């Protein structure tokens with residue numbers, strides 16, 4: 001039995017918790033042949049047709065819908081029911097365009113605000129980056145889930161709103177999102193889940209180049225993987241964060257499930273193509289089932305699939321839609337964006353300490369303790385620039401903390417770190433997405 005339709009169970013929309021995968025969305029559809037309950041959601045729309053905006057009040061009962069709940073729709077004439085759908089559709093399109101018109105006005109207000117603050121270079125620009133407001137999207141998702149009294153599943157309402165806001169973004173500004181291509185990679189899936197279908201997606205061949213595309217203004221946003229629940233940090237992303245001026249605007253989790261795909265049978269496979277991250281995540285499987293096959297790193301799992309499809313005795317580890325382990329992605333953009341805390345934010349920063357001073361790292365970490373800040377993640381990468389210049393072994397420390405960069409205690413901590421470290425860089429503050437809970 002599909003329990004997704006249970007309206008009262010807790011549900012957290014994308015941008016709030018785990019993004020539903022394509023398979024989750026498919027599963028949200030009611031089982032074939034199941035009788036449809038009366039449509040209170042539609043009744044709400046019909047009743048509120050002439051009102052400018054929905055409120056949190058539950059929709060007023062619709063006489064027609066109530067009638068159909070006592071007399072089963074099965075006895076109604078199909079043509080009549082379709083006429084009703086046509087009428088609701090007309091109202092929906094009208095309301096959607098009302099919403100879109102307001103969104104265009106929101107876009108103009110943002111444009112004026114960025115012009116008056118002198119931060120409006122040519123598009124796609126730091127100002128166009130502000131078109132996407134993850135904090136506000138979270139509010140909208142939470143609101144529509146609260147308003148939803150079924151029979152639509154919360155996941156269905158959220159998916160519809162993802163697309164409504166995607167269209168809304170693209171009406172305000174032409175937005176290009178760079179991701180690790182080609183199409184079909186996990187990053188592409190994560191980008192679609194984050195931004196919806198109406199924005200322009202730009203496939204890029206390496207993670208480092210995704211940063212470059214956004215830095216150079218060829219894309220408004222980039223989406224890069226930060227860490228995987230099995231394989232840990234994504235080194236290419238952390239290394240690029242050391243040098244970039246871009247800021248993190250949002251985070252996003254994508255359940256990952258890898259497939260081994262080949263034209264040959266398992267025991268004849270001699271070469272396996274994949275992205276290094278996918279190899280890392282599937283190490284145990286390969287060691288057990290294909291210990292002698294050569295593992296060949298390529299730029300993306302989608303490219304691996306293309307190569308393996310053409311070659312005998314070759315296989316690829318690539319993307320599939322089902323849920324498995326989880327990769328966390330972050331959205332990067334020029335400028336700091338939304339400076340309003342959502343009330344539940346995280347901040348990523350990096351710093352370098354003088355490793356020759358005893359207790360230097362300890363002193364740096366104590367700053368957070370003294371400011372009452374909880375750390376949720378710590379990682380390090382070799383500081384290649386400093387090591388080349390000043391000798392080995394300097395490390396860049398990446399610390400993620402609970403709080404927003406404008407919070408007084410975070411400001412104090414950054415000041416404290418700046419006084420004691422060689423370098424400090426705040427990489428961005430973004431609304432926190434609760435870690436998805438395992439489904440099995």
Ligand SMILES: O=C(O)C(=O)C[C@]1(C(=O)O)C=C[C@@H](O)C=C1
Nearest residue numbers: 106131132133136137165168169
């Ligand atoms: O509220 C805003 O700032 C908007 O631009 C409107 C809107 C929306 O359609 O609701 C669109 C895009 C943003 O990412 C968030 C919300």
